[in-house]
Amino acid sequence: MEREVEGESSRVAxxxxxTGKLITILTxxxxxxxxxxxxxxxxxxxxxxxxxxxxxxxxxxxxxxxxGTSTGGLVTAMLAAPNKDKxxxxxxxxxxxxYIEHSPKIFPQISGLFAGAINLTKMINGPKYDGKxxxxxxxxxxxxxxxxxxxxxxxxxxxxxxxxxPVIFSSxxxxxxxxxxxxxxxxxxxxxxxxTFLPAYCFNTKDAQNEDREFNLIDGGVAAxxxxxxxxxxxxxxxxxKHEGLFPxxxxxxxxxxxxxxxxxxxxxxxxxxxxxxxxWGLLSWLTHDNSTPIVEAFNQASADMVDYHNFVVFKALHxxxxxxxxxxxxxxxxxxxxxxxxxxxxxxxxxVGEELLDKPTSKINLDKGVYExxxxxxxxxxxxxxxxxxxxxxxxxxxxNAGQ
Numbered sequence: 499m500e501r502e503v504e505g506e507s508s509r510v511a512x513x514x515x516x517t518g519k520l521i522t523i524l525t526x527x528x529x530x531x532x533x534x535x536x537x538x539x540x541x542x543x544x545x546x547x548x549x550x551x552x553x554x555x556x557x558x559x560x561x562x563x564x565x566g567t568s569t570g571g572l573v574t575a576m577l578a579a580p581n582k583d584k585x586x587x588x589x590x591x592x593x594x595x596x597y598i599e600h601s602p603k604i605f606p607q608i609s610g611l612f613a614g615a616i617n618l619t620k621m622i623n624g625p626k627y628d629g630k631x632x633x634x635x636x637x638x639x640x641x642x643x644x645x646x647x648x649x650x651x652x653x654x655x656x657x658x659x660x661x662x663x664p665v666i667f668s669s670x671x672x673x674x675x676x677x678x679x680x681x682x683x684x685x686x687x688x689x690x691x692x693x694t695f696l697p698a699y700c701f702n703t704k705d706a707q708n709e710d711r712e713f714n715l716i717d718g719g720v721a722a723x724x725x726x727x728x729x730x731x732x733x734x735x736x737x738x739x740k741h742e743g744l745f746p747x748x749x750x751x752x753x754x755x756x757x758x759x760x761x762x763x764x765x766x767x768x769x770x771x772x773x774x775x776x777x778x779w780g781l782l783s784w785l786t787h788d789n790s791t792p793i794v795e796a797f798n799q800a801s802a803d804m805v806d807y808h809n810f811v812v813f814k815a816l817h818x819x820x821x822x823x824x825x826x827x828x829x830x831x832x833x834x835x836x837x838x839x840x841x842x843x844x845x846x847x848x849x850x851v852g853e854e855l856l857d858k859p860t861s862k863i864n865l866d867k868g869v870y871e872x873x874x875x876x877x878x879x880x881x882x883x884x885x886x887x888x889x890x891x892x893x894x895x896x897x898x899x900n901a902g903q
Contacts, residue, residue: 518897520756520821521733522890524561525726527802528568528719529762530692530837531601532830534845536573536760537593538852539825542880543758544590546887551894556586558649560890563669565653565729567718569762571689572636575682578648579640586649587639594849601840604632626838629696633687640683646672648682653732655718655725656688659698664721665713668732677703677711688715694791695838719794724802726759726809753818756893758886759806761826763851764799765835790836803863810862823886824862825879827855828870856880 526536540557547555557577558564566574576588576596588596605627645652651669658665665678667689672679684701691699698716705711722728733755771792776784784793806824813822833839834847860876863869876882 518893518900519754520889520893521754522561522563522893523726523729523733523755523757524557524564525724525729525757525759526564526566526570526573527725527759527761527826528566528570528689528692528717528723528798530569530695531597531605531840531845532762532837532848533569533573534594534597534848535763535827535852535855536570536825537590537597538849539760539856539879539883540573540577540590540593542856543883543887546884547891550887550891557590558586560894561650563651563653563729563733565655565725565732566689567655567723567725568690568692570725570760571654571718572686574652574654575640575648575686578650578652579643579682580647580649584649594852598845598849600631600635601845602842604635605838605840607839607841625693625697626695629687629691629699632690632696636686637683640681640686643682644672645669645679645682645685653725653729654685654689655722655728656685656713656715657718657720658714659716660712660714664718665715666728666732670732670736675706677705679703680713684713688713689718691715692717692719692837693794694785719798719801722801722805723798724759724761724805726757727805730755730757730809753816753821755818756821756886756889757809757813757823758883759809759822759824761802761806761824763830763835763848764802764826764828765795766829766831806863821889823860823882825855825882826861826863826870827851827858856883 526533529535544555544557547557547560564574564578566572573593576593577586577590579587581587645667646669648669652667653669654667656665656667657663667678667680667685680701680703684699688699688701691697693716696717698714700712700714702710702712718725770790771787776792779787779792785791806826809822810819810824813819830851833841833844834851836844856879858879859872860879860882861870861872864871
C-alpha cells in the first residue's frame with residue numbers, strides 16, 4: 499500500500515479561488531483507528547466526483563484546503579501529498595485498506611489473562627505504544643515531502659508541550675515562516691502523538707534567520723480535535739492579509755465557504771461515566787478506566803462538538819447551512835469507540851460503521867441532550883454527499899472556464 503515519493507510540487511490541483519465563487523474546505527477529526535470511518539465516507543465522496551468528472555478525479559482536485567488533526571492529519575497528507583507523477587499519493591478508496599494493513603502493527607494488541615494489567619503497567623511507566631512502526635511507516639510513505647509541496651493547501655494542528663501553545667502547520671504560512679515548512683512526515687508524527695498512547699515528538703527546522711527552531715509536539719487533538727474552525731480561521735486570516743491567490747471576501751463571510759467536516763465517531767451517550775463514579779477517581783483513574791482514557795475522551799469530544807455546534811449555528815444564521823455538512827456517528831459502543839483496539843474484528847466493525855453512517859440522516863449536535871439529531875429535510879449522508887459533489891464539480895468547472903480572465 500505504500501507509494502513512492504519523488505521530487506517536489508507546488509501545483510495547486512484546483513484553479514485558485516480568486517477565479518471562483520466558493521472557498522472549499524474539507525476537515526477530518528482525530529480518532530486513531532477510527533480514521534477508518536472518514537476513510538469510508540471519503541471513498542464515497544470521491545466516487546461521486548468520479549461519476550461527474552471521470553475516474554482520475556481525486557479529493558485534492560476539489561478542495562482549496564484540507565485540514566486534519568491526529569489520524570485526520572495523516573489522512574490529509576495521504577490525500578494531498580504528491581506522488582512521482584505529481585498526483586495525490588493516495589486515492590480515497592485506498593485509505594481504509596491502509597488502516598486495515600497497518601493498524602495492527604501501529605497498535606499491537608496484547609492478549610491473554612493478564613493483558614489488562616500489562617497495558618496498565620505500560621501506561622503508568624510510559625506511552626502504551628512506542629510509535630516506532632508508525633514513525634518508520636510515515637517517513638517511508640512521505641519521504642522528504644514538505645508542507646509547501648502539497649497539491650492543495652493543508653492545515654494540521656499540533657500542540658507544543660514545552661511552550662504550552664498550539665502550533666498550526668499551515669500551507670499559507672510555509673513560505674513566510676520557513677520554520678513551519680517542515681517535512682510532512684514530522685508534522686504527521688507530531689499531530690498523532692496522543693498522550694498516554696504514543697510518545698511526544700521533537701524535531702528542528704530553520705527559521706528565516708537560518709537559526710534552529712525546536713518543536714516539542716503532541717497530538718493536535720489537545721488544541722483542536724475537530725480542525726474546522728482552525729481551517730476557516732486560516733483562510734480568513736489570509737483574506738485579512740490580502741494573501742495572493744485568495745479573492746477578496748469580507749472576514750468570516752461564511753456564505754462563500756463550502757465545508758465538509760468528517761468526524762471519527764463518538765461513544766454512545768449511555769452513562770459510561772457519571773459524577774458519582776468520577777468523584778472517587780484520582781489521577782490514575784482519570785487516565786485509565788475500563789480500557790479507556792476518560793480525560794482524553796472528554797477533552798477531545800467536548801472540543802469537537804463545540805466546534806460543530808458553532809459552525810452549524812453560524813452557517814444557519816447566515817442562511818448558508820446548505821454549504822456546511824458535518825458527518826459524525828455518536829452511537830459507538832464497546833471496542834468500536836476505542837482509538838487503538840486494532841483486532842481484525844474491530845477494524846471490520848469500523849468499516850461497517852462508516853457504511854451504515856452513509857445511509858443515516860444528516861444530523862446536528864444538540865448540546866442540551868448531548869446527542870446528534872436528524873436535520874429536517876436533510877436527507878441521508880449519501881444524498882448530502884451527492885449534492886456536495888455536484889457543487890464541488892460545478893465550482894471546479896466554473897474556475898477552469900474562467901481561469902486566466
